[in-house]
Amino acid sequence: MSQTIASDTGHLDSLRVHAADNVRVALKDLPAGTEIDDDGQPFPLAEAIRHKHKFTITALEPGDTVIMYGVTVGRATRPIARGGAITTENTEHSTATTSPQARRGSWQAPAVSRFQGATFDGYHRPDGRVGTANVWLVVPLVFCENRNIEVLRQCIADALGEDPYRDYKRLARELLHGQASEEPVAPPRERLFPHVDGVRFLTHTLGCGGTDADAQALCELLAGYICHPNVAGATVLSLGCQKAQIEMLRSAVAERDPQGLRPVHYLEQQASISEEALIRQALTTIFDGLAEANRVERRPAPLSELVIGVECGGSDGFSGLSANPLVGAVIDRLVALGGSGILSEFPELCGVEHELIARCTDDAVAERFAALMDAYQQHAARVGADFSMNPSPGNIRDGLITDAMKSAGAAKKGGDSPVVDVLDYTEPLMRKGLNLLCTPGNDVESTTALAGSGANLILFTTGLGTPTGNPVTPVLKIASNSELALRMSDVIDFDAGPIIRGEEPIDALADRLLELCIDAASGRYQPRAVGLAQYDFIPWKRGVSL
Structure with missing residues (x-):
């Protein structure tokens, strides 16, 4: 468009x-x-x-x-x-459409001469992919292990002296006991693993009690995280009797890592002599994994190794006018440089399907998109739901009256480049260029899926403000308006407001935002969500989640 x-x-x-x-x-x-x-x-x-x-x-x-x-x-x-x-x-809401503005094979790539030959400093993995971060992952196969995951989280934070909530804990002591009782502030410890960005812990509510398809989808998603280029390796905790079995996850991991290049440790509580023994074994695998991960250092990589997932949440009436088209311009630049983008949130593409179909590189890609959209809509209809229910009360208060209105602006995050592939939920990205990914419109379910399909950086636009982040993929937050960027400066990374005020064109801001992406991918800039330890993870239980 x-x-x-x-x-x-x-x-x-x-x-x-x-x-x-x-x-x-x-x-x-x-x-x-x-x-x-x-x-x-x-x-x-x-x-x-x-x-x-x-x-x-x-x-x-x-x-x-x-x-x-x-x-x-x-x-x-x-x-x-x-x-x-x-x-x-x-x-x-109405999805009656005018003729598509897009035409297959007619895309004019933006000028990217200033970025030709540019690189980012990433972590090169044995499978040839490049990460923008280097983390060790701790994963529960079932919700029964969430408590043990939390025990490990607190133990690791204490052992490494990297508690992200240290200041808030001090604040709580001050409020309860007064200034006089404040504990002395210990000097920061030297990082034991300077080339590792930390340990990330996932928790969720799935793994048992659902359908076989639910369990399989969870294992496919977890495999996408374990085999992610930003992940050095993983420790997996299983209870033992749950529906999502270790062998299911092993098989899903093997599909993505057939050579077994990614170290993964599987621990089962029901086979352990005690909880203490399980925690000891888990801690040992984590510390050994950190030592191994620390041997990998950042090295230059071409921008073609960047995979940027795009997402919007807390959208306002300006999101589709400033932040979304700005992000789309960045995706177009990245695609022109040989890199990849992933556009998700199928409910928010309702009403502009004809535009995206017209941009598909061939009939097979177009047919798959149409089939997945139709299946999603039919599933929603069976439970009395419809994509037109997508706009939230906050969206409506800010002028996004219909789903199609929201969708037309939301789709701009994908720019104008050709659609080279369409992925179902949990499928990994295989083709460089712009990919569509079937996810719900829920912010965290969608960002969770973007990382699971291989996005090693995420651009998240917002008009009302949201602190959303991801455990393994850095998330950059782009404000649609300057008032939000100023008011929530602790969660916003980039201000698209000058576009609305007519002070700066999209092209100039897109170059600046791409430069920020390169800095974030290189570890030179820490996104606000990372600094706040905002590590949101919500798998999509493949029902209706609009």
Whole structure:
């Protein structure tokens, strides 16, 4: 989908995104009667419009389509005056579409001469892939082991002197006992494993009590994490009697690592003489693994080894105008340089399927995307759900009235490059270029899946703010507006607000954001989510999760 923001920006009160649109977006609160200049055609607002919300530039009758980004994003359910607000009371979700703007084989790659020959400093794995981080992973096969995982987490943090919550614990003591009782602050210890980014611990609620398919999907996802290029090796804890058996995980790991290059230690509590013996054995494998991982140091790698997953969460009315197209421009640059992107969240692609199908490199890829989308929608329908339920109350308050409206903006995270492959949930990325991945729209379920399919860096756009991170893949947070970037500076890594204000074009900011990606991939920049130890992991129980 083409983006025409640049032709209609500046210090304006409102914005028309695409020349074919019949709505504009308010860039600030606008009172009724405000004079709007739409391409030289002035008209007054029929009512007050809240900032980030949309209003019509022509009168609409019931059944008329609402067009934004040049595609249909809704249908009027009652008359809407010219200059009237688009709301849930007068507009409903509609996937009726205009002709695709994209054409197979017509993509014009962006200029990337400034990045030709650029590298990032990564961890080269024996299988040829390159990681942007170097962690040891501790994994439970079933929720029964979550408590032991937490014991290991606390023991490792204490032993390494790397407790991320040290300051908060000190704060709690101060609040309860007063300043006088504060323990002296110990000087920071020298890092025992300077080339390791830490130990990551997963917990979840699955592994038993579900279907065979649930157990298999969990094992496939865990195998994707264990074999991830950012992971040096893993310690796996099993109870023993659960449905997700060790052999299932071994088989899934072997599919991804047929030569057995990744060290994995499997421990079973029901076969251990005691809990203490299990914890001792687990700690031994972790410390031995850290010593081995520490022998690997960062070395230069081409940008073609970067795999960036893209995600949005806490979206607002500006996300699809600034942060999402900005991230899409970064993905286009990376693809032009031989790298890869992964666009997920199938419910948030509903209404723009025709655009993505038109971008598929061949019929087989297009047919797989259509089949997975159809299967997902049918599954939702069987339990009385629909993709149109996707926008959250927060989305609606910020002007994302229909799912198609949200989807048109969400899809911009994938840029305009050709779709080379479509992956089902837990499938690993195999082809360089832009891939589509079947996931739900839930933020953490989707970022969890992106890492599981091989993303070694994630760009996460937000308009309302979210602290989401991932255990193995660094997550960079991009704010759609500068107010959020300032207010939540402890969780935001990059501000896309200048696009909305007309102060800086997308191309210039995309180059800067790609440079930040290279720094994060090289360990020169620590994403806010990593600094906050925000390591979210939620597997998708393959039901309906919109």
